[in-house]
Amino acid sequence: MGKVPLGEQTLYIGIDGGGTKCRARIITDDQRVLGTGVGGPANPFHGVQQTKDSIRTAAELAAQEAGLSPADMGRLIAGVGLAGVNVPSLYTVMNQWHHPFKQMFLTTDLHIACLGAHNRDEGAVMIAGTGSCGYSYVNERALFLGGHGFPIGDKGSGAWLGLEAIKAILLASDNLGPQTSLSDPIADLLQAKGVMIVDKLFGARSADYARFAIYVMDAADAGDEVAVRIVKDGATYMSDVARRLWATQPGRMSIIGGLAPRLVPWMDADIANRLSPALNQPEFGAVYFARQAMKKMLSIEPVSSFS
Amino acid sequence: MGKVPLGEQTLYIGIDGGGTKCRARIITDDQRVLGTGVGGPANPFHGVQQTKDSIRTAAELAAQEAGLSPADMGRLIAGVGLAGVNVPSLYTVMNQWHHPFKQMFLTTDLHIACLGAHNRDEGAVMIAGTGSCGYSYVNERALFLGGHGFPIGDKGSGAWLGLEAIKAILLASDNLGPQTSLSDPIADLLQAKGVMIVDKLFGARSADYARFAIYVMDAADAGDEVAVRIVKDGATYMSDVARRLWATQPGRMSIIGGLAPRLVPWMDADIANRLSPALNQPEFGAVYFARQAMKKMLSIEPVSSFS
Structure with a gap:
């Protein structure tokens, strides 16, 4: 060399x-x-x-x-x-x-x-970690999608999944929404049950909510209806992001971030199959x-x- | 005297x-x-x-x-x-x-x-202001519903309506959601358009989001589909809260808070008609x-x- x-x-x-x-x-x-x-x-x-x-x-x-x-x-x-x-x-x-x-x-x-x-200079990526977003760079033009931050954006991200889970658990604990198998593991994690989790979430930020994402994925994989609805909603958003990115003809697209391997199986098949590994x-x-x-x-x- | x-x-x-x-x-x-x-x-x-x-x-x-x-x-x-x-x-x-x-x-x-x-000691109230919640006190037993705070709860509140509006505006500005007549008045209010509103919402809290609620109500009253979906979702939640409160037989129920007069017409008629003015x-x-x-x-x- x-x-x-x-x-x-x-x-x-x-x-x-x-x-x-x-x-x-x-x-x-x-x-x-x-x-x-x-x-x-x-x-x-x-x-x-x-x-x-x-x-x-x-x-x-x-x-x-x-x-x-x-x-x-x-x-x-x-x-x-x-x-x-x-x-x-x-x-x-x-x-x-x-x-x-x-x-x-x-x-x-x-x-x-x-x-x-x-x-190389051209391509597209999506990130599914604590936050979520999409980006393509083609012919010296950048397209940003999402990435607006928590709680106003970042749909499909770990923080978003966690927040939606907490909202669903609180609705269930008030008997104002369907019961969900998410309640127990998150109660264990927070060492608090039902409405008492509010106290534990005082001042919680995106990274705190993202800790719950893995439980949402587990519950969805196990067929919990509340978790399935949340995960499908997030994955559909990421599929929509991918479609808009493909429209810029980036040649190659990857999805990265800690949540990506769990989220991809929930994305639309035509989108999931066109993803390439990050080099x-x-x-x-x-x-x-x-x-x-x-x-x-x-x-x-x-x-x-x-x- | x-x-x-x-x-x-x-x-x-x-x-x-x-x-x-x-x-x-x-x-x-x-x-x-x-x-x-x-x-x-x-x-x-x-x-x-x-x-x-x-x-x-x-x-x-x-x-x-x-x-x-x-x-x-x-x-x-x-x-x-x-x-x-x-x-x-x-x-x-x-x-x-x-x-x-x-x-x-x-x-x-x-x-x-x-x-x-x-x-008097017994009764039920709902609050629809910056936050939202329900409460009844009957036979020395209190029932709290909602009021879990922003952003994990308080569905139907001013802060919740405002946050949902911002989420919808950002989806629309990314062409990942339907366009909405909410975009223009809120751009005027924030003196920023599209994704630039993110900058203006840096560190925004529940009271900041609640400022947008009146625009959501105006747009819904004018038939904007995005605003109608948000307001109906919030009002249905408040109707559900009222049903659970009536189940405790409080005798009398009122709804108070700055948003109440605008929200009541969107609630289920059987619920709206049974509300009494606060004394x-x-x-x-x-x-x-x-x-x-x-x-x-x-x-x-x-x-x-x-x-």
């Missing part, structure tokens, strides 16, 4: 921030992974400071694993994909961060997921993005203006 | 705390209203300190109007009804408050609404409650233990 010594190489860090955790991966210019790290939640919609802290934690852990010194953080070219930064005010706030890197190139979590999944994780897409952004900068600005 | 001089009378203050405002009314032992005041939001589920501040503001304004000095606050026997205090932890926190009154008797907003609406406002119910609680205390404790 004729490796360039590490000390002379350009080092990249790819960062993927989501509602429950933040992943960082340090990658050399010749594509070797030197270290990875995981931090806490990194969705600026739910907390800008927490997002910065989580990115920093993930980056420091990755640098540690890569055998880099704390001072080396200033060498890294960072590609950062975050949920929520399609909202202009959040993009601005995050982009003004006095980050610890040499350069930081910020884009959406969807954009880096798409670049990673297809290892690389979003962190690789983030580095791909940073590398392209660097190239653009080099082609329009003198090198001396960088640091 | 043979009035007792004001300086010698027992003075009561009735306080009704809700998601958007807090009303206080100072009433003499012989039922004369001396002053009223209005403070900000007072739902401890959304902020305990704000609730205390709003109660204090409402009480001070009422005392001012009554011509009482600040020191007179310590003379008042307070009956306080608050949303959210059916959650035990919130009841405890609010009840431990170092309040400015001589005595404070705390109960739910539903309880004082019911006592006020019927001017008094909840603040009078709060004083009724405080007076009864005082009587109970006097019958079991020596007077000297009061202050």
Whole structure:
């Protein structure tokens, strides 16, 4: 391979921030992974400071694993994909961060997921994790669908499934809706029964509701009618998202996120069968993005203006 | 009437705390209203300190109007009804408050609404305001329905109508749901169109969503299919609540709250026709409650233990 010594190489860090955790991966210019790290939640919609802290934690852990010194953080070219930064005010706030890197190139979590999944500029992805959304990039035009956040959007996501489950459990506990087998496992998890779960959900956020999603999927798979209705509603939405994305002719489409393997069997068969596996994780897409952004900068600005 | 001089009378203050405002009314032992005041939001589920501040503001304004000095606050026997205090932890926190009154008797907003609406111990009420819920008190047994708060409950409430409207507008703006005439007035209100409303809803709470309810009612009355579906869903829930309350044989049932007059025409006719007007406002119910609680205390404790 004729490796360039590490000390002379350009080092990249790819960062993927989501509602429950933040992943960082340090990658050399010749594509070797030197270290990875995981931090806490990194969705600026739910907390800008927490997002910065989580990115920093993930980056420091990755640098540690890569055998880099704390001072080396200033060498890294960072590609950062975050949920929520399609909202202009959040993009601005995050982009003004006095980050610890040499350069930081910020884009959406969807954009880096798409670049990673297809290892090329064009394609489409859906995310089904704590949140949900769809994205395609074709002929230099991006289409965002969903991803509006909790509780106003993100249908079919873990947080949405969890919230719908809680609503159904409360209706059942008031005898104002059908009984559901969801009540018992979620009572066990929350250590509270019926209306007492309200107390336990005080101040709960999207990641808290997403914890219940697995129980909704289990109950739906076991035929619980309330859970089936919720899951079908969410999966139908994701199928609708896929149809609109295919209309942009992205060539290739993937679905990623912790909920994806459980949700796909509930999606319309014609949609589920056309999905392709993601080739690389979003962190690789983030580095791909940073590398392209660097190239653009080099082609329009003198090198001396960088640091 | 043979009035007792004001300086010698027992003075009561009735306080009704809700998601958007807090009303206080100072009433003499012989039922004369001396002053009223209005403070900000007072739902401890959304902020305990704000609730205390709003109660204090409402009480001070009422005392001012009554011509009482600040020191007179310590003379008042307070009956306080608050949303959210059916959650035990919130009841405890609010009840431990170092309040400015001589005595404070705390109960739910539903309880004082019911006592006020019927001017007697037994009856049933539904509230359709920022939140929604149902309550009946018959044979010394209380039944609470709904009132679980936003976003997990309170179907049919202003906040719920507003949230459902925002969800529908976002689906429409993604072409993933039917278009709706709701989009334009809410875009005007938020000074943002389509997906840009997400930015404006950053950190929005139940009272913020409840602002949209009137537009949902207007659109439904004008026949907009999306709005009709939302309003019918909410009104059907309230009809179901009423049926469960009637099953407890409360004798009399009222619906109160800012949204009630608009929602009733959408409820099932057999339910809507059996509703009776509320006789008094909840603040009078709060004083009724405080007076009864005082009587109970006097019958079991020596007077000297009061202050």
